[in-house]
Amino acid sequence: MGEKLLMKGNEVIAEAAIRAGCRHYFGYPITPQTEIAHYMAKKMPEVDGTFVQAESEIAAINMVYGAASAGARVLTSSSSPGISLKQEGISYIAGAELPAVVVNIVRCGPGLGGILPAQCDYFQAVKGGGHGDYKMVVLAPCSVQELYEMTVEAFNISDKYRILTMIMGDGILGQMMEAVEFKDKEDIISPDKNWATTGTQMKREHNVVTSIFINPEVLENHNHKLQEKYALITENEIKVETYNCENADIIVAAFGTVARIIKNVIKMAEKEGIKVGLIRPITLWPFPERAFQKYADVPKAFLTVELNAGQMLEDVKLAVNGKKPVHFYGRMGGMLPTQQEILDKIKDILK
């Protein structure tokens, strides 16, 4: 058993990254994730790492691109408007098959929007956001303990597959103080990065990191290779929590902090004789379709609850594939649904 501390979500991400062997952080300040940068600015010099406050999120993600090319474990973090600026770099990182971790502590939009919690960047994260046929692994933790574990996991996944992994949270999670129990030693994988641009030392052919392949046949092959990798990740890395789904009258789909609210709703509903199940996708990409298929025959209906206008809803509908109605309840602009609101919606559906 390792040490148990009471810590803020954002700081836990930073601490976890350092424990995972990340020694390079590049970022630009934006609420509600700035504590990550504060923590890194303080801690990186103590572990011989580097912290660079970049001139923009565009520069920060391109510094990440450079550091990843050099073979390092590297992190950047931001919130929605900043993540939009990072899309160029994200696409290049995907094309060049570099391992890197990006944190998005989502705030409400569109535009400058507001600084309160939201889940309105789901589409951007799982469907593309940047240009080209690419995917990144998207992890959606729902507690400070999970922020820690998944940050470490994110670096491992990235290194294993040479892919970008995003940790997607919201301001509630980032600002929340909760107990977190750290391991004494992390399980870190360290594959040979013989492709990295560290200098040939005159001992090997030169390495080239690039995302441009002008020859169409070569580029199509490169795309096929990427798609095969994405299929492999879909096979191996899906994570999902299912709770109370056997014999459920209705199954709610929710991720991140919303899933915590749903767990309380489940208790309230139980008192009224309604059995509510929960499917909580932990990897938003790859999406846990099979969990929905497995339970598609069980409830009378599904309900997706999100802090947006209905984004994961589309993936839930695709997974349920018309077998049962899929309803939606969402709040936006930083407003949070109350447990009673959600229960009322459930009763309304089951009427």
Add this chain to the structure above:
Amino acid sequence: MATVFKRPHALIDVPLHYCPGCTHGIVHRLIAEVIDELGIEGKTVGISPVGCTYNNYDYFNCDMVQAAHGRAPAVGTGVKRVNPDNIVFTYQGDGDLAAIGTAEIVHAATRGENITTIFVNNAIYGMTSGQMAPTTLMNQVTTTSPYGRKPEIHGFPIKVCEMLSTLDGAVFVERVSTHDIKNIMSAKKAIKKAFQVQMANKGFAIVEVLSACPTNWGLNPLEALKWIQDNMVPFYPLGNFKGKDLEV
């Protein structure tokens, strides 16, 4: 018999794809000769731009990273911060460095990022077929300034060396040209010093190289060299702006 002329080891033995009379090839050769002379090929990492030289990773024998348009100084920052023992250079055109990548170059310079930038100013967007660049001269005709560059419509050309030499982090700033042998020799000296500045951990170094794009200027190779001398040099004065006496 003594060898007086051979291909530098740092330049891979393949034909370059540049147009006849393009001076990008000369700049490549100068960089490669400098890398050879300083014995740093094994620890050098070059950052390729977006522009006609996007694939100069096929030409330099050292490790290479291809960067998004204008972002080479940020990418170079990432590489250098991870492995400070590497010698990192960016190779950038005027669209890449002085338009889309203005923020990245200014901030790499002002941070005193210990990297070397070779900035090839040909007063035009070569790769995308001759559009106006931030460095396009007044009255110069391009595909997007077909009536000539006019101040009231297009504003004025950027003098990158003059601008960057105001920054404390930029310790070596020099403008050179490729229009004749004498100037090519001076260009090589400046490029060498810009790498030595980095090897001595002194901070950010940049060499701006006035360069020809005969294809998009609509001139033959010789006319293009003369055009540099007659039109570019008077507007972009050659010489050292900073760091001439820096000990390296």
